[in-house]
Each structure stands twice: as C-alpha cells, then as structure tokens.
Amino acid sequence: MDLLVRDRAYVVVGGTAGMGFAAARELAHDGARLAVVGRDAGRGTEAASTLSEAGAAEAFAVAADVSHPGSAAAAVTEAAERLGGLDGIAVTTGLIGHDPIEVDDERWTAAFQDVLLGTVRSVQAALPYVERKGGTIVTTAAYSIRAPEIARLPYASLKSGVATFTKGIAKAYGPRGVRANCVCPGAIETGALSGLRAHLAAERGVPPEGVLERVMVEEWHLDVALRRPGRPEEAGELIAFLLSPRAGYLTGALINIDGGTNF
Structure with a gap:
C-alpha cells in the first residue's frame, strides 16, 4: 500500500536502529524525505545511506542524545530547517532499564530524562513545524504500562507518562489539524x-x-x-502508517503491538 508520503518530510528520533529505523525505511520505500536522530554519528551515517538506497527522496542523520537538555531542540530544529519543515515526527527512544522500585533518586532521574523527557522535548521542538502542515506525531510507550514488572518499574512508570502526554497533545492540537498517537510495543x-x-x-x-x-x-x-x-519491521510498518495520511482519522490512540499479551 502506498503511504502517500512521497516528498513529505519526517524526522525519526531513534531512527538509526531498531523500530525507528524500520519505520524510516518504510517511509523511504514510498519516497519520503527523512532525518534520523540518534546518539551514534557513525551508525546514523550508515542508516541515512541505507534509507537513500531504499528510495528516500532525501535522507540524512543528526547526532544527538535527546535525554540531555537542549539536544532535542537543536536536533529537531536542524532537521526541520534542512527539510524545509516537517510533516511528522516519530519518537522511538527510551532505553529499557532493569531498575526495581528500590533504586535511588539518581536512577529514577536518569530514567525520567531518557524515557519521558526525551520524548517530551522532541515533540515540543517539532510542534511548531508540524502544526503548520497539520502533521502527525507518533510516540512509543510499552505494553508494560498496563502490566508493570517490578524489575522495570521506573521504565514502565515513565512510559505511562509518554502515553498520557501523547493523549494530551492529541486533545490540545487536534483542532489545529495535528494527529498524535502512541504505539505500545511488547517484546520486539x-x-x-x-x-x-x-x-x-x-x-x-x-x-x-x-x-x-x-x-x-x-x-x-x-x-x-x-x-x-515481534520483528522491528512489524512495529516499523505500524509507526510509518500512523505518520502517513492513510491514518487520517486516527488520533489520541494507544495501539498495542505485543503479539497478544494480557493487558
């Protein structure tokens, strides 16, 4: 199915590997223009090259760690300016931590910066551009927001925040033509x-x-x-669909892609 994204501009935060890269590759197949953001500059360069070979009208990488204050704004602004605006953003960052509830404030703060604020900062930076085009936002939470595990409680707690934040963006910006949805992957x-x-x-x-x-x-x-x-490409196909005009009446949704777990 053609996603109708040819020459549309997207930034994928966390797009140099895993689900984010898989989503970017799906968009590339249909001729989108892409910026991928990731921590590793070398991996980003390789990802951008692969996306160009896959059919992207334009593809480049921006090296940034969005868990650090100021990095998300700088990366998204650079991407948007080079692309001439944004039709959408996907945020697939937020590393899984194996921290139980007993961990100290420092570990909770690190999870907060990475899992929640990395998403919030990226979306905040993209909104002025996305709003101009009536574009799309896709975030990633996790199946564990409804089935939390004690070994990953900081991660699950803050992914719950991502889901709530995304629903809030959908409500606040829907009247301005912006759609926002949250994908909840299981074990990918x-x-x-x-x-x-x-x-x-x-x-x-x-x-x-x-x-x-x-x-x-x-x-x-x-x-x-x-x-x-699950396979990364299975999650990537869903994220790309949600970014595309094909999902034009879908917003404020939490969408499970978990192989059928007990939510």
Whole structure:
C-alpha cells in the first residue's frame, strides 16, 4: 500500500536502529524525505545511506542524545530547517532499564530524562513545524504500562507518562489539524533481544532458532498469544502508517503491538 508520503518530510528520533529505523525505511520505500536522530554519528551515517538506497527522496542523520537538555531542540530544529519543515515526527527512544522500585533518586532521574523527557522535548521542538502542515506525531510507550514488572518499574512508570502526554497533545492540537498517537510495543527483537538470543543459544548449547521463544514463555512467563517476539519491521510498518495520511482519522490512540499479551 502506498503511504502517500512521497516528498513529505519526517524526522525519526531513534531512527538509526531498531523500530525507528524500520519505520524510516518504510517511509523511504514510498519516497519520503527523512532525518534520523540518534546518539551514534557513525551508525546514523550508515542508516541515512541505507534509507537513500531504499528510495528516500532525501535522507540524512543528526547526532544527538535527546535525554540531555537542549539536544532535542537543536536536533529537531536542524532537521526541520534542512527539510524545509516537517510533516511528522516519530519518537522511538527510551532505553529499557532493569531498575526495581528500590533504586535511588539518581536512577529514577536518569530514567525520567531518557524515557519521558526525551520524548517530551522532541515533540515540543517539532510542534511548531508540524502544526503548520497539520502533521502527525507518533510516540512509543510499552505494553508494560498496563502490566508493570517490578524489575522495570521506573521504565514502565515513565512510559505511562509518554502515553498520557501523547493523549494530551492529541486533545490540545487536534483542532489545529495535528494527529498524535502512541504505539505500545511488547517484546520486539531489536539489538538487545537479538543479542540475548545468541547468548542463550551459546550458553545452553542449543540452536538460536526457538530458544528465545521458549525462554519468553517458560521462564519469563510472558503470555504472548503468538509465542514469539515481534520483528522491528512489524512495529516499523505500524509507526510509518500512523505518520502517513492513510491514518487520517486516527488520533489520541494507544495501539498495542505485543503479539497478544494480557493487558
């Protein structure tokens, strides 16, 4: 399906790897103009090159860590000015932390800066540009906002804030033609899970095929109906669709992409 994004301008924060890169690649296939923002400048350059090869009308990277004050505003402003405006922004940052509730204020503050403020800052910086075009915003929360795990409570708590923030943006900016939606992924096999699959296989002396799926169900007790982790491209396709005009009457939604967990 053509997403109708040819020559439209998008910035994907966290777009140099994982779900963000997968979303950018979907947009590239249909001729969008793209800026990807990530911490690693080298990886960003490689991602932009791949997006150009995939069909993007324009693609470049901006190196920034949006958890740092001022970085998101600078990165999004640079992207918007180079693209001549923005039709949309997706924010896929917010690293999973394995911190229980007992961690100290410093760890809670670090999670707050990365998971919540990284999204808030990026969206705030993009809104003046997106509003001019009646554009789109997509954020990422997590399935764990409704099924929190004690081992990741700071992460889940602040991803809940992302969901609430996104709904608020949808309400406040809907009359101005801006749509905002929040994607809630479950276990998606990006770099960390892919590495864990290889580690588990080596540790247990078994083939990598199927080992992560067994651990998810038998040891993590993650009740996923499809009995497998998601693929980055599956989440990326959803994010790209939400950014596109094809989702023109969809706003303020929290959309699960979790393989069928118990929400």
